[in-house]
Amino acid sequence: xxxxxxxxxxxxxxxxxxLAACGQGGDGQVSSGGSEGSVSSEGSGQESSxxxxxxxxxxxxxxxxxxxxxxxxxxxxxxRHNATIAALDSYGEAQGIEFSYEYTSWSSYFENLATxxxxxxxxxxxxxxxxxxxxxxxxxQIIDLQPYVDDGTIDISNIGQEALGGGMVDGKLAGFxxxxxxxxxxxxxxxxxxxxxxxxxDDWTWSDFITTAKAVYDAxxxxxxxxxxxxxxxxxxxxxxxxxxxxxxxxxxxxxxxxDEAVVAAVTGAIQDVYDGVKEGYFVDPEVQVAWSTTExxxxxxxxxxxxxxLSNYYTMYSQALGxxxxxxxxxxxxxxxxxxxxxxxxxxxxISANCQDxxxxxxxxxxLINDETAARTIGTDRGIxxxxxxxxxxxxxxxxxxxxxxxxxxxxxxxxxxxxxxPADPANSAEAISVLKNNYTAVMYGEMSAEDCVKDFLExxxxxxx
Numbered sequence: 398x399x400x401x402x403x404x405x406x407x408x409x410x411x412x413x414x415x416l417a418a419c420g421q422g423g424d425g426q427v428s429s430g431g432s433e434g435s436v437s438s439e440g441s442g443q444e445s446s447x448x449x450x451x452x453x454x455x456x457x458x459x460x461x462x463x464x465x466x467x468x469x470x471x472x473x474x475x476x477r478h479n480a481t482i483a484a485l486d487s488y489g490e491a492q493g494i495e496f497s498y499e500y501t502s503w504s505s506y507f508e509n510l511a512t513x514x515x516x517x518x519x520x521x522x523x524x525x526x527x528x529x530x531x532x533x534x535x536x537x538q539i540i541d542l543q544p545y546v547d548d549g550t551i552d553i554s555n556i557g558q559e560a561l562g563g564g565m566v567d568g569k570l571a572g573f574x575x576x577x578x579x580x581x582x583x584x585x586x587x588x589x590x591x592x593x594x595x596x597x598x599d600d601w602t603w604s605d606f607i608t609t610a611k612a613v614y615d616a617x618x619x620x621x622x623x624x625x626x627x628x629x630x631x632x633x634x635x636x637x638x639x640x641x642x643x644x645x646x647x648x649x650x651x652x653x654x655x656x657d658e659a660v661v662a663a664v665t666g667a668i669q670d671v672y673d674g675v676k677e678g679y680f681v682d683p684e685v686q687v688a689w690s691t692t693e694x695x696x697x698x699x700x701x702x703x704x705x706x707x708l709s710n711y712y713t714m715y716s717q718a719l720g721x722x723x724x725x726x727x728x729x730x731x732x733x734x735x736x737x738x739x740x741x742x743x744x745x746x747x748x749i750s751a752n753c754q755d756x757x758x759x760x761x762x763x764x765x766l767i768n769d770e771t772a773a774r775t776i777g778t779d780r781g782i783x784x785x786x787x788x789x790x791x792x793x794x795x796x797x798x799x800x801x802x803x804x805x806x807x808x809x810x811x812x813x814x815x816x817x818x819x820x821p822a823d824p825a826n827s828a829e830a831i832s833v834l835k836n837n838y839t840a841v842m843y844g845e846m847s848a849e850d851c852v853k854d855f856l857e858x859x860x861x862x863x864x
Contacts, residue, residue, distance in 0.1 A: 434666075469760065470499040471524035472506035474692075476714070477779050488765050514538050519750035520757050525572050526833075528823045530564070530746055534571035535825070539748040541569040545760035552768050555787040557797040563819045569768045572746025573763055576781025577819065579812045580631050581709045583716070583723045584608075588703045592616035597704075597813065599727040599737075603636075606729040607670050613703040614679035622681050622696060629838035630831045632706060632728065636664050639734025647722060649824020650864045657857045663731055669848040683842035692718045709809060710744060710781050713801040717802050721737040722800060725808040727815075733740030737815045742780030743822070778802055817839050830859040 423806035435658060471481060476741055478500050489496050497805060499520055507529060512518045519538060524864045533539045542564075545551045551573065553561070564572040589596055592613040611619040625632040634644040640663070642654035654660045674680035678747070683695060689695050696702035706728065707715065721804065730738050749759045772790045774797060782805065785787050792798050793806055823831075834855045840846035846854075 399634060408483065448467065450525060465493070466495040466497065467522065467755075468497045468520035469762075470501060470506075470510070470520040472501055473500070473779070474504045474714075480646065480779065484766070484772040485762075487771065487775070488769075496704040515750055519752045520748060521753040521755075523748045523749045523750055524575070525745055525746040526743065527563070527820075528828045529827050530572050530748065531566050531749070531824050534566040534569065538751050539571055539711060539758055540751055541571065542749065542755070542760065542763070543570040543572055545757065546570065550760045551764045553786045555768070557784075557786075560746060560784045560819060563821055564746050566822055568688075572743075572748040574743040574781070574784055574819070575745050575747055575766070576778065576783050577712075577741050577809055577813075578744030578781040579704065579709045579739060579809060580625075580635065580708055580728055581712060581725045581726055581808060583712055583725055584704045585697065585700060585719070585721070586724050588613060588617060588619050588700070589722065589724075591620075592703070596724055597661060597729075599724070601729045602732045602734075603650065603667055603670070603729045604732050607674065608676060611677075613778035615704075619701065619703050620679055620681045620696070621674075621704040622706065623675065623683060623686055623842055626683060626839060626842065627835070628684050628831075629834050631708075631836075633664055633834065634740065635725045635728045636660075636667055636731050638738035638740060639731035641735050645824055645863075649827070650855065652859055654864075655860070661852060663733070663847050663858070665852045666729070668838065668841055672844070672848060676844075678795050683839065687839065688750045697723075707804055708744075709812075710778055711779065712805050712808075713799075715819045717800050721802070725804060727812065739812050739816055741809075741812060741816050741819045742781075743819055749787055778805050782806060802850055814855075818854050824863065824864050830855070830862045833858045833862075834844070 418557070419859075429611075432519060443853070463817050466744070467484060469481075471477070473481075478498075481500075482498055485496050485498070488494070496840055499509075507526075510519065510523070510533075514533070514536070519528050523533075524538065524540070525533065532538070542551065546553055550820060551643075558575075561570060564570055566572075584597060586596065594609060594612050594614065597609060601609075630644070636662055637644060637654040640654065640657070640660045642657070642660065644652065644654075646653045647697075671680060674684060681702060686696075692698055692714055695705065695715065695718075697705035698715055699719075700719060709725070712723065712725055727737060727739050747763050749756050749763070753759050766776075767783070768788065770791050773783055773792065778792075783792070789806065792802065798806075834851075837851040837855055839844060841848050841851045
């Protein structure tokens with residue numbers, strides 16, 4: 398048996414390439430803390446001698462020759478690290494591959510990748526965000542995966558063609574989505590029961606949300622967290638989608654809702670509503686919320702907030718921290734909106750670097766991560782809901798699937814019923830525009846900027862940034 402190498406990536410020096418570190422697919426919320434630093438050890442990973450179960454797919458195909466070693470990189474918290482290592486160790490045992498694992502927290506991941514890219518030393522298999530995939534594909538640093546779909550190395554027989562759209566960049570399949578993701582409002586049922594306030598339902602409106610947050614606070618003194626303080630784009634996107642607009646234009650060069658004065662006014666009014674709630678006390682103080690750095694810091698994890706806007710794949714993590722099963726409901730649609738503002742995201746991508754010496758072998762690893770039922774059980778829904786209908790059906794019916802995972806699967810099914818497609822990768826330069834919105838939104842919550850100036854400045858800067 399080959400020994401496994403687990404590398405916790407050393408933080409690189411000054412960032413040589415300016416690649417955005419924030420994106421829609423990133424872990425924008427507080428996490429349980431990633432492992433990073435200068436630790437380098439052999440045999441310190443979670444070794445597993447467990448053979449793949451009968452019917453699973455960690456196979457390289459008859460007569461194929463696997464490489465002796467392969468590097469895999471991702472970001473995340475310790476639970477993601479442990480699960481990913483366990484799944485890949487199982488594959489490595491079966492195929493005789495010695496994996497080197499390079500993982501960090503979100504905050505330093507892309508700085509490390511940028512430095513490796515300059516030296517043409519990128520890992521073989523890379524976890525990529527929905528924003529940065531465009532930069533790396535455009536620079537020729539990750540390869541087109543379509544040939545490996547066409548020859549069957551990556552099996553898509555249980556995956557809808559629409560699911561591949563998120564990883565398409567300039568006509569190439571630059572990355573394979575790790576799973577679907579969406580947004581949700583998680584709510585503490587016990588607090589709602591204490592307040593004698595009805596649980597929210599999927600067809601609620603923005604004014605319902607504001608009224609509910611205030612009613613719970615008036616009855617219990619318990620606040621609601623500011624909606625997506627760390628990633629304002631996720632809540633604003635839901636708002637504009639309520640009126641039938643995509644957040645970005647199809648060509649990625651504009652914001653199609655920017656010319657609709659009624660929609661701009663509605664978004665401005667909603668942001669003002671949140672700030673009014675901060676002043677009146679029923680939303681959490683932004684100075685408190687912005688300081689949260691771990692899952693356990695968040696009020697929703699401590700039973701100190703009634704509702705929290707979050708990514709659906711975080712629901713399990715926050716419920717586990719709370720020690721109770723929370724409810725999940727769609728984000729409220731805007732009053733007067735024509736439809737639900739919900740959307741599905743490609744949570745993140747698995748990509749193969751142009752530095753990879755054996756891309757066919759790396760594609761087989763991707764196929765394992767995407768389609769293998771044992772890998773799915775090990776990794777769970779941390780990277781989103783599997784694209785494979787076979788894997789999803791297995792998780793839904795398996796006695797080993799816990800209640801929180803079942804809740805997430807059921808919730809994403811509800812969202813899937815009201816949306817038509819998965820969001821494409823974010824356009825080039827979008828990270829800079831999104832950062833403007835985030836900073837402006839935060840400034841409003843601190844009372845340093847008006848809601849009107851927040852939206853106006855974002856639209857003006859985006860018009861200059863995106864083309």
